[in-house]
Amino acid sequence: MNSFLKDTARQILDSGRKLDELVIVLPNRRAGLFFTRHLGELIDQPVWMPEVRTIEQVFYGLAGNTPADELTLIFELYELYSQIQEEPEDFDRFYFWGELILKDFNDLDQFLAPAKTVYQNLAEIKEFESDLSFLTEDQKELISQFWLAFARQNESEKEKFLRFWQILGRLYSDFQHRLRTVGMAYSGQLYRQVVENLQQVEKPWKHFIFVGFNAFTLAEEKLIKHFVKEFGAEVYWDLDAFYLEDKLQEAGLFFRDYQKDPVLGKTFPKVIPDEIRHKSDRIKTHSIPLKTNQANLVGKILEEIGEKEPLEETVIVLPDEQLLFPVLHMLPPQIDKLNVTMGYPIRNAPIYAFLDGVLDLQRFVKVRDGKTSFYHKPVTDLLSFPYLKSENPQHAQEVLDSIRANNLLDVPQEMLVKGNSIFGLVFRKVEAEEIFDYLGNLIQYLAKAYHDDEIQRSYLFQAFKQLNRIRDVFQSKSSKGLRMDFVLKLFRQIFRELKLPFEGEPLQGLQLMGVLESRNLDFRRVIICDVNEGSFPPGGGINSMIPFNLRRAFGLPVQEQNDAIYAYTFYRLLHRTEEVHLIYTTSSDQGKAGEMSRFIQQMHAELGIAKPEVAMVPVDLTPSAPISVEKTRAVTESLKLYLRKNDPNAFPKAKALSASAINSYLDCRLRFYFRYVAGLKEKEEVVTGIDPSTFGTILHSAMEFLYEIGEGNASRKIDTHGIERLKPQVPAAVDRAIRKFYNKEENEELELSGQLQIVREIFVKYLGAILDYDQKNGDFEVIGLEKEYPSGIAVETSEGVAEVVLGGVIDRMDVKEGVIRLIDYKTGKDTKNVKSIASLFDRDDKNRNKAAMQTMLYAHFYETGHPENQLPLKPGIFNIKEIYNPQFNPFLKLEGDEIADYRRFAEEFRTGLSGLLSEMFDPTRPFDQTEKVEKCTYCAYKEICGR
C-alpha cells in the first residue's frame, strides 16, 4: 500500500536531488524512522541517506543548546519562587504549579507572546492599555472582556489573583536570567532565542525539506517560512480536500491559514488530494455497551486478517491507554508479531504500587528499645504483593496469618525478615537520605528476579531511570533535611504523571498506538477505539494559569486549536486507508458521557457513512442455578465433628455449635454449611477502627475487668458502695481492655487514634451507665464472667441418638435475690419480646428474635452444666443503647410476661432445638439457599451465590 511518507520519499528521489545533500525535517522521530525505511525500499543501490531530523532538533541545533530536564527546571523555578513568595509552600506542593507555570512559559515563548505584557501588573491598567497598540481590535476586545469579568470578582479574590499574577511576571523574567547564568534553558526559551536571531542564521549548505506538518507554533512557522523564503526550503503537506475546502471543518483550520500565507501558500500542491470523500463505504462504526467490551470486538475484527496479509498494515489506535491490556489479552492467536507504541501510565503498573507501599512502610517505622517494627497496613499490603509473595509464599502467608490472628498493629522486624531475600531488603528502616539507594536496590533485585518477563523488566527499567533522575536532581541540590513525608509526596507527584514509553520494533507486526503516535503514518486497516466525545477528541480544556481570553488575545493556543489538531489526526488516518472501524461505547465512563464522537456525527452528515452497527456482547441473563449441597459421605463426616461421640472428652470450641452457628443455620442452611462445615472463613483483617464486633469485645472485657472475681474465689459480692468505689476505675478498665484487644503489654503506652479516643469516652460512658443501673437495682453476687459453657443435646440421627456438642461464652452470671441472671451485653437495639418459644425456631418468621434465641441457649447451656441447680434462671439482655432509659428492663418477655425462670420453658425449648438439629443431621436434607433474599444482603458468601 502507498503511504504519504512513501510517496514523499518517491517524489524526493524523483526530483533528482542528491540525497546526502538533503535534510528531511519531520514532526517526530517515529515518522523519521518510517520515512527512512520507505526511502530505503525505493533505492536499489548503496547511497548516502539524507539527514533526517525532527523540528525540535533543528531548533536545538541552531540554538546550540538542549533543554534541561523538567524536574531540574521546576527546582530552579522553585528556588526563585521561594525568594519572591513570602511564605512559599513545600516543593512537593509547588511541583504541580511548577509544571503548569513552566508549560505556560513554554507556550509564551513558542508562540512568541510578549510575556512581560501578558503578566502586566493590573494595577497599572492604563499604562497597560497603551501598551496594547500592537494588538488588533478583536484582541483588545478579548482583553477588555477579561478585565470586565475580573472587575466583577470580589475584592479578596482579586487581590489574591493580582499578587500571584505579579509573582508570575517576576518569575518569568528572573527565570530567563537565572537559566542563562547557569547555562540551562527550557524548550520554548530556545525556540524564541532562535527566532529572535533568525537573520543571523547562515544559509545551510544542505537543502531543507519539511514533511508532514499541520499545526505550527508561531516560532516554528517563522523558522519554516524563513527557510522557505531565504533558503528555498520545500514543504510537503499531507492533507485532503474534504476538510481543507470546508471552512467549518476544524481539521483544516491550520491549513486554510497557511494556504493564504504569501510564503507558505506557494508550497501547497497544485492538486489537493481528495480521498476521504470516496471512503464512505469503507468506514464502519460500531457501538458497544461497555468500554472493556471494545477489546472483544477488536479481537473479532482481527480474526479476519488473512494469512498472507502483512500485520504491519493494521493499526489499533487507543485514545485511552487503559484499554491496552484488555486489547492485548483479546488478540487472536494468528497475531504473532506486535508493536506497541504508546505511553502507558506508570501509576497503573505494579512497580508503582509496590514502591508506593515501600515508602508508606518507611513513614511508619517505630524503634523502641532498639527493636524495629512496622505498621501493619503497609506490611500486609506488601506481603500480598506478587514481588514478595512469589519469592516465599509460605513465609508471606504465615506472617499474614499471624498478624491477623494476633491483631498486631505493629509488626516486629524479626518476624518479617527471612534469610537472604527480598524480605530483608524491604523490611528495614532507612533514613530519608538513604531512600534512593534503598529503592534502587529493590528495583535492581526485582529486575534480576523478573529477568525473563519483558513487560516487568520494562516497568522496572523505567522506574529505575526515573528514580535516578530524581536522585540526580536531589544530589545537585541540597538533600540535607530531606523528610520521608516529603520524598513520598514528591515520588507520588512525579511518578503519577509518568508514562512508560512502550516502544517496540515499529516496523514489524500489528501496530498498537496512541492517537498522537499515529501522526504521519498510514495503514491499510485502521481500528480506532473510544471514538467517544471526551476521548477522541479529548475534553478537559487547556491546563494553564493564563485565563482563556488572555490566551486568545495573545495568540496562545486554546481548546479550539487543540480540537483542530485532534480532528486532523483523526481524518488523516482516513487518507489512504481501505478499511476503517470506529468503535464507541454507549455507557458513560469516568465522567464521560457515552456519546459518539463529533467526528462520527460529522461523517454521518457529510459523508453519509452507514449507521453504527450495534455490537452484541453476550450477556448471561439467566439467573444463577440454585446451590444445594447434598449430604454426601464427605459432608456428613465433616458434620459429625459436632457429635460428642467423636471425642467424648473434649470440648474444643471449634467443634461445638455456638449460638451464632444455630442462628446462622436458621437463617440459611447453605450459609451454615459454608461457614461451619466447609470452613470457608470470612476474611479476617487487623482491626484498627471500631466496628460493632470490636466495640462489643472491648466492652465485654472492660466489664470483666471491673467485676473480676478474685483468684481462688467462686464469686464476688457487689453492693452499692462497692459500685461507688468501682466508678473511678472505669477509665483504667477501658484502657486495659483496649490494650488486651490490640495485644499491648500492660504498661505499654497507649497511642489512641482520633477515632479510638472518641470511642474510649463512649466506653467510659456506657460502663458508667451499666454501673448506675446495677447500683440502682440493688446488691448481687457475680458467679461468672465471660465463662465458656460446654453443653450438648441428644438428637435423633440416621445412626441413632447422638449428642450434638453445643457451647458458648456467657457474658455475665450473677445471683440476685435467689435468682440466677444470665446476662448478655449487646450493643444493638434487640427487642426482649418473644412471640412464642416455637417462633425462635421459625425460619419463616422475618422478625425471629435472634438475640432471645442466643440468651435462651445460654440458659440451656447453664442448665446442662449445672444439673444440681435449684434456682430460677432468668435470661436478660443489657442493650447498652437503652440502658439510659429509666424504664429499661433487660429481661426477656414471652407473650408480654417476663420470663422469670427459663426452666418453665426448658422442655419446649429443648424439643425445638433437638428438632432443628435433627434436621441438620438428616442426610436427606441438603444445605440449600434461603428463599428470603433479604437475608443475603450482608452475607459474606453472596458472591458465590450470585445474590
Ligand code: SF4
Ligand atoms: S448469599 Fe444468601 S443464599 Fe447464599 S449463603 Fe448467604 S444467605 Fe445463603
